[in-house]
Every structure is written in structure tokens, then in C-alpha cells.
Amino acid sequence: MQDVTGFLRANDAYFLFGLCILTLLLLIVTVVLAGKLARMNRRRSVKIEEGRLSDIVEHLENNANAISEVQARLEDTRAALCEQGKALEGCLQKVGIVRFNAFDDVGGEQSFAVVLLDSQANGIALSGLYGRQDSRVYAKAIFKGQGERPLSDEEQQALAKALS
Numbered sequence: 001m002q003d004v005t006g007f008l009r010a011n012d013a014y015f016l017f018g019l020c021i022l023t024l025l026l027l028i029v030t031v032v033l034a035g036k037l038a039r040m041n042r043r044r045s046v047k048i049e050e051g052r053l054s055d056i057v058e059h060l061e062n063n064a065n066a067i068s069e070v071q072a073r074l075e076d077t078r079a080a081l082c083e084q085g086k087a088l089e090g091c092l093q094k095v096g097i098v099r100f101n102a103f104d105d106v107g108g109e110q111s112f113a114v115v116l117l118d119s120q121a122n123g124i125a126l127s128g129l130y131g132r133q134d135s136r137v138y139a140k141a142i143f144k145g146q147g148e149r150p151l152s153d154e155e156q157q158a159l160a161k162a163l164s
Contacts, residue, residue: 088119089119089120090118090119090120091118091119092117093117093119094115094116094117094118094119094123094162095114095115095116095117095162096114096115096158096160096162096163096164097112097113097114097115097158097161098112098113098154098158098161099111099112100112100113100154102129102130102131103129103131103132105132106130106131106132110130111127111128111130111154112126112128113125113127113128113152113154113155113158114126114127114158115142115155115158115159115162116162117145117163120144121144121145121163122142122143122144123162124139124140124141124142125139125140125141125142125147125151125155126138126139127139127140127155140155142159145159145163147159
């Protein structure tokens with residue numbers, strides 16, 4: 001503590017000089033800001049006193065018109081957003097995929113079942129069966145989360161993944 005006190009006493013002239021400069025800078029900034037505020041008040045007073053109230057009213061009307069235009073654009077944007085939301089309901093939103101071995105003599109899980117659904121759980125189930133001699137692809141429609149035809153175990157698994 002004595003070190004700090006000794007340092008302050010040894011350099012007190014520098015601290016005092018720095019505080020004086022800071023005070024002077026703050027005084028200058030205050031005078032400049034007061035001058036700007038006074039000029040703004042004079043301009044406002046002159047416009048109202050000289051009968052330029054019509055300019056102010058015209059400016060306010062222009063701002064009101066601009067606000068009305070922005071509100072109209074906002075309503076158009078909201079309507080477009082609602083339309084896009086409705087369109088997105090029919091888009092692909094849920095996907096489930098299962099890989100498996102369809103035949104005992106083929107490994108590597110080359111066969112697959114894919115289910116593609118929209119937001120209403122309508123879509124398709126695609127199954128690809130890979131064999132050594134040939135490959136087959138099957139498609140089944142899905143309505144409200146149920147297959148129009150009986151689904152295989154793998155297609156049921158893919159449907160469950162898509163719905164979860």
C-alpha cells in the first residue's frame with residue numbers, strides 16, 4: 001500500500017495535468033453539442049414561425065403515404081408466405097430408408113426400401129431388390145401413413161422411420 005501511495009505522490013503533477021486536459025476536452029465537446037442543439041431548435045422555430053408549417057404537414061403526409069405503401073407490401077408478402085406454406089405441405093418432407101439383403105446368396109445389403117412422404121403422410125414406398133442375376137424395383141402408394149397394398153417388413157420399417 002505504501003508503494004502505491006508513494007507512486008501517486010511522486011507523479012501527482014502528471015495526474016493533475018491529465019485530469020485538466022480531460023476536463024478541457026469534455027468542456028469542448030459539451031459546447032459543440034450545445035451549439036448543434038441550439039441550431040436545430042432555431043431551424044425548427046424558424047420553419048414554424050415563418051409559416052412553413054405547410055412544409056412540415058407535407059413531409060408528414062409523404063411519410064404517411066410511405067408507411068401505407070410499406071403496409072400494403074407487407075400484406076402482399078404475408079399472402080405470398082401463406083401460399084408458399086400451403087404449397088410446401090405437398091412437398092417431400094419425410095424420408096425413411098432401410099437397407100437389407102433380399103436373397104441369401106447376396107451380401108452387402110444392396111437391396112433397399114425408401115419411403116417418401118409429404119406433411120400429410122401421403123407419398124410412395126420404393127423397394128429395390130438386388131440379386132445376382134437381376135434387380136427389381138417396386139413402387140407402392142401411401143395414403144395417410146398406410147400403404148395402398150400390403151407393405152413388406154422392410155417397407156414398414158422405412159415407413160416407421162419416415163413417420164418418426
